[in-house]
Amino acid sequence: MISIVVALDLLREAAARRWFLALALALTGLLILIVTSLRLEVVDGALAATRLFGQPLYHQIQPADVALRPVFLVASQVVFWGGLCFGVLGCADFGPALLSPGRIEYLLSLPVRRWELLLGTFLGVLALALAGAVYASAGLVLVLGAKTGVWTGWPVVSSVLAAVAFGSVYAGMLAVTVWVRSAALSAATGASLVLLGLLATHRVALLEVMGRGVGRTLFAGLTAVVPPLGKLADAAGALASSAPLAPGGLVRLLAGTLAFAAALLALAAWRFERRDF
Amino acid sequence: MSAAFAATSLHKRFRTRFGRTESVALDGVDLEVPRGEAFGLIGPNGAGKTTFIKCLLGIAHPDSGTVELLGGRPEDPRSRARVGYLPERLTLPGAWTPRAFLASVARLKALRPERSGLDGLLARVGLAEAAERRIRGFSKGMRQRLGLAAALVGAPDLLVLDEPTDGVDPLGRVEIRQLLAAELARGATLFINSHLLSETERICKRIGILSRGRLVRSGPLEALTSVQQRWRVRFAPGPPLAPEALLALGFEPAEGGAWEIAAPDAPALNRALDGARAAGALLVELERASRDLEEVLTEALAAGAA
Numbered sequence: 001m002i003s004i005v006v007a008l009d010l011l012r013e014a015a016a017r018r019w020f021l022a023l024a025l026a027l028t029g030l031l032i033l034i035v036t037s038l039r040l041e042v043v044d045g046a047l048a049a050t051r052l053f054g055q056p057l058y059h060q061i062q063p064a065d066v067a068l069r070p071v072f073l074v075a076s077q078v079v080f081w082g083g084l085c086f087g088v089l090g091c092a093d094f095g096p097a098l099l100s101p102g103r104i105e106y107l108l109s110l111p112v113r114r115w116e117l118l119l120g121t122f123l124g125v126l127a128l129a130l131a132g133a134v135y136a137s138a139g140l141v142l143v144l145g146a147k148t149g150v151w152t153g154w155p156v157v158s159s160v161l162a163a164v165a166f167g168s169v170y171a172g173m174l175a176v177t178v179w180v181r182s183a184a185l186s187a188a189t190g191a192s193l194v195l196l197g198l199l200a201t202h203r204v205a206l207l208e209v210m211g212r213g214v215g216r217t218l219f220a221g222l223t224a225v226v227p228p229l230g231k232l233a234d235a236a237g238a239l240a241s242s243a244p245l246a247p248g249g250l251v252r253l254l255a256g257t258l259a260f261a262a263a264l265l266a267l268a269a270w271r272f273e274r275r276d277f
Numbered sequence: 278m279s280a281a282f283a284a285t286s287l288h289k290r291f292r293t294r295f296g297r298t299e300s301v302a303l304d305g306v307d308l309e310v311p312r313g314e315a316f317g318l319i320g321p322n323g324a325g326k327t328t329f330i331k332c333l334l335g336i337a338h339p340d341s342g343t344v345e346l347l348g349g350r351p352e353d354p355r356s357r358a359r360v361g362y363l364p365e366r367l368t369l370p371g372a373w374t375p376r377a378f379l380a381s382v383a384r385l386k387a388l389r390p391e392r393s394g395l396d397g398l399l400a401r402v403g404l405a406e407a408a409e410r411r412i413r414g415f416s417k418g419m420r421q422r423l424g425l426a427a428a429l430v431g432a433p434d435l436l437v438l439d440e441p442t443d444g445v446d447p448l449g450r451v452e453i454r455q456l457l458a459a460e461l462a463r464g465a466t467l468f469i470n471s472h473l474l475s476e477t478e479r480i481c482k483r484i485g486i487l488s489r490g491r492l493v494r495s496g497p498l499e500a501l502t503s504v505q506q507r508w509r510v511r512f513a514p515g516p517p518l519a520p521e522a523l524l525a526l527g528f529e530p531a532e533g534g535a536w537e538i539a540a541p542d543a544p545a546l547n548r549a550l551d552g553a554r555a556a557g558a559l560l561v562e563l564e565r566a567s568r569d570l571e572e573v574l575t576e577a578l579a580a581g582a583a
Contacts, residue, residue: 005384012381016372102368106427108336109362109437110385111354276291276337 006120076240088190095177133159201230281466287342304490317481361428371413417444511562
């Protein structure tokens with residue numbers, strides 16, 4: 001319960017930050033731009049014509065739901081990777097701000113357990129990521145649904161995968177912050193995890209071309225535990241565009257990602273409990 | 278009377294990141310503060326005052342020794358729920374209003390943030406008119422007042438205040454003293470850490486002096502500042518007194534036209550006074566000679582350094 005209070009306070013704090021106001025304005029502006037500039041003519045469930053800023057885009061006549069699949073696929077990738085990059089930069093300061101002198105002492109004097117503070121911060125950032133991803137994808141679904149009559153919830157579901165992926169990255173950022181209170185180091189950790197997650201996606205292929213040695217062993221070890229973010233992004237794209245997806249594979253992927261985040265949070269909590277402020 | 282808190286043989290050392298050097302912050306501190314008292318902890322910078330408070334509240338972990346806070350352990354949130362803390366420098370959320378900040382503190386204390394109660398707290402610390410303003414525009418004194426209001430959320434049994442009047446103007450200090458007196462009258466225990474000795478003297482009835490991590494003096498303010506076996510007397514102006522006569526009786530000139538005399542007991546004191554009266558002096562004032570807290574601190578630090 002206290003973790004929820006901490007998370008809500010973090011959301012209130014985020015609402016006052018220029019970064020997040022700018023993101024909300026940018027997403028809203030983009031959706032308004034799509035509403036005003038994109039004209040879709042749907043006849044008997046088929047997309048007959050598409051105009052963007054008055055210029056024709058598509059000439060083929062095809063079912064509207066089929067025509068929208070690539071749009072949702074691209075949107076899901078923008079939300080996934082764009083959200084990860086924005087989150088790494090925009091959320092790097094939340095952990096260091098929590099641990100800032102004059103704030104952490106006060107928070108620890110309150111009847112709050114240390115792990116509750118840490119979990120609350122994590123949940124707050126996760127909620128922020130989820131809200132941004134869902135806002136963007138749900139907005140797009142609403143705009144395109146109103147214009148074409150095609151209503152689907154999968155792009156919104158796929159945005160949840162983006163938030164989960166960011167959650168695993170942020171758990172690493174938060175864990176590092178508990179050791180060293182630095183927004184720059186937190187952001188660097190996040191960027192490294194995104195890069196490692198991308199490399200982990202192509203782990204097998206990369207290991208085949210790498211020569212034996214310490215570097216290969218290190219790479220093999222690191223990419224074995226870091227979630228393969230590329231696979232998660234592919235799964236998010238497949239969900240958004242209603243493409244077939246092996247359900248067992250997604251469950252394993254999600255379970256691994258959540259386990260990675262939980263392990264990092266447990267490590268952070270272990271250190272946080274022992275640290276003096 | 279049970280203790281608000283009791284620290285026993287508290288040791289704390291800080292090591293650098295690579296463990297090469299270390300400094301002793303607390304070196305076997307024993308301190309017990311009864312409930313309902315106002316206790317002031319004084320000492321020079323780096324004496325370990327803030328570290329002591331942090332160990333008291335579970336913010337830092339002592340290397341050895343024990344702390345009992347309101348009958349429980351500092352790590353137990355139930356104990357800390359009954360404590361109000363004002364850190365030396367409190368970082369406040371600049372984009373929030375003071376009311377929103379106090380509401381957050383109330384929620385973190387598992388209390389319902391009633392608007393009337395929060396406004397009442399803001400009024401008590403003189404911030405009623407600033408309730409809707411953003412904290413980022415507050416002066417240092419206003420931030421200090423808001424920190425004090427946050428410490429008062431939930432009417433805590435123990436108030437731990439680190440430099441409570443720092444940055445507050447003289448009139449504000451009077452208001453804060455009145456507020457703390459009201460808290461004391463309510464039954465709260467005050468534990469004040471301050472470098473402003475005059476403020477500590479005015480609020481606290483008991484004092485502890487910390488030096489190099491050790492509690493070198495502790496006790497009632499009166500006992501610490503009084504000088505045993507010395508009395509300060511003042512004679513009425515009028516018939517000119519021969520100072521030689523008073524000097525011959527053992528009186529020594531003191532500040533402001535007063536005189537001081539050393540007397541091991543009441544008969545010796547009365548003999549000296551009788552002698553002075555016989556010499557024509559008219560006694561108008563008699564009190565035990567005392568020093569201010571600064572002198573006590575200086576002496577205690579010198580003794581601690583020896």
